[in-house]
Amino acid sequence: MPLGRFVLVVLAWLPVTFAVWYLAAPIILWPPALLAEGVARAGFGDLVRNVEQSGATIAFITTLRPGQAVGGGVVTVEVNALLFSFGLPMFAALTLAAREPHWLRALAIGYAALVPAVAWGIDADFLKNVAIASPRDVASQTGFSAFQREVIAFSYQFGSLILPAVAPAIAWVLTHRAFLERVRAGAR
Numbered sequence: 635m636p637l638g639r640f641v642l643v644v645l646a647w648l649p650v651t652f653a654v655w656y657l658a659a660p661i662i663l664w665p666p667a668l669l670a671e672g673v674a675r676a677g678f679g680d681l682v683r684n685v686e687q688s689g690a691t692i693a694f695i696t697t698l699r700p701g702q703a704v705g706g707g708v709v710t711v712e713v714n715a716l717l718f719s720f721g722l723p724m725f726a727a728l729t730l731a732a733r734e735p736h737w738l739r740a741l742a743i744g745y746a747a748l749v750p751a752v753a754w755g756i757d758a759d760f761l762k763n764v765a766i767a768s769p770r771d772v773a774s775q776t777g778f779s780a781f782q783r784e785v786i787a788f789s790y791q792f793g794s795l796i797l798p799a800v801a802p803a804i805a806w807v808l809t810h811r812a813f814l815e816r817v818r819a820g821a822r
Contacts, residue, residue, distance in 0.1 A: 635733070637817055643731040651723035651730070659690040662722065663715045666752035667692050673757050681764065681776060683708065690716045694760045698768075698775045709772055711763045718755025718793060721802030722748055728806045732813045744805045751801040755793035762790040 635643075655662060670692060671685035684695040691712050698709040725744045729737055765778045765786050778786065807814065 635817065636820065640731055640817065643733075644727050647727035647730045648723065651726040655719070655723040655726075656716070659716060659719075660687070663687070663690055663692075663719060663752070666715060666719065666749045666756060669749060669753035670756035670760075673753060674760065678761070690714060692756055692760075694764075696764060698764060698772050700772065709764065709768065711760050713756050713759045713763075715752065715756055718759070718798050719748075719752045721751070721798045725802035725806050728802075729810070732810050734810060734813055740809045743809055744802070747805045748801055751793075751797040754789070754797060758786065758789040758793040761786045 664687065667685070667687045671682075674682045674685060674694065681696050681698065682694055683697050686693045686695070692715050694711045694713070696709045696711065700707045700709055722745065725748065726741060729740050729744060734740065765773055765776050765783050
């Protein structure tokens with residue numbers, strides 16, 4: 635397939651894959667939410683009381699107390715997982731446009747490879763919210779040092795700007811090497 639035609643077919647698939655991604659978000663984002671919950675509980679169990687998913691929103695119910703609140707309130711952080719998973723429909727559009735045999739297997743492998751990247755973004759956003767974006771009297775309860783907050787800030791930037799865009803491209807290239815070789819040979 636000529637490269638120009640491939641690009642047009644990808645562009646034609648994008649509205650379809652983005653619509654499916656958006657409408658099926660509760661199902662598509664369930665595995666990354668489970669992984670994010672597991673990592674949060676294992677690594678930050680002293681901060682996380684519970685994790686709940688509602689649609690594309692992952693809510694972390696923490697052990698942190700609101701600043702000057704009197705009574706028994708706790709801080710809840712909501713993360714929009716769509717912000718970290720927009721590469722999934724791009725990967726799907728590229729895979730469907732390639733029209734390769736075993737495309738369903740390629741979609742499954744790509745999805746499995748991208749789940750950790752989405753979970754990274756979810757957890758990094760949660761940590762950024764409790765350690766950096768929350769009021770000082772709440773953030774101080776986390777016990778994070780200045781260096782740890784810098785690592786959290788880097789993790790958030792990496793998980794929101796780099797991983798959602800780059801990970802799907804890498805996964806697609808690795809699952810479609812034969813297709814890329816044929817495109818390259820046809821361009822000569």
